[in-house]
Each structure stands twice: as structure tokens, then as C-alpha cells.
Amino acid sequence: xxxxxxxxxxxxxxxxxxxxxxxxxxxxxxxxxxxxxxxxxxxxxxxxxxxxxxxxxxxxxx
Numbered sequence: 001x002x003x004x005x006x007x008x009x010x011x012x013x014x015x016x017x018x019x020x021x022x023x024x025x026x027x028x029x030x031x032x033x034x035x036x037x038x039x040x041x042x043x044x045x046x047x048x049x050x051x052x053x054x055x056x057x058x059x060x061x062x
Contacts, residue, residue, distance in 0.1 A: 018046075 006019045026046075028034070033049040 003025070004021075006022050008016050008018060010016050023030075028046070028048065034046045035049050035052050036044055036046050039045045
């Protein structure tokens with residue numbers, strides 16, 4: 001659950017930098033590898049690569 005929305009901008013090179021507080025709330029550490037995918041309707045989901053791989057191995061889906 002996101003407690004406080006954070007506004008971010010898409011840079012000219014396509015980069016988006018989530019605020020550190022948002023990353024900390026999600027338990028994501030600096031330097032951690034993430035997978036990004038579209039969830040449709042303007043949503044982009046970030047997942048730890050290790051979590052996605054573990055889900056794939058144990059459940060057969062991302």
C-alpha cells in the first residue's frame with residue numbers, strides 16, 4: 001500500500017527515478033536489480049528480479 005503518492009517526471013532519455021522513501025517503503029535497496037513491466041492503463045510495475053525468478057520457479061508464472 002502506498003501511503004503518500006510521489007510525483008515523478010519522465011526525463012528526455014526515458015528515465016524515471018522513484019524517490020528513496022518510496023523505494024524504502026517497498027523494501028527495495030539501492031543497486032537492487034528490478035524488472036519493469038506494463039500492467040496496462042498507465043501502470044508500470046517494478047519487481048525485484050530475484051522475487052520474479054523465485055515466483056517463476058515455484059509457481060510457473062511471473
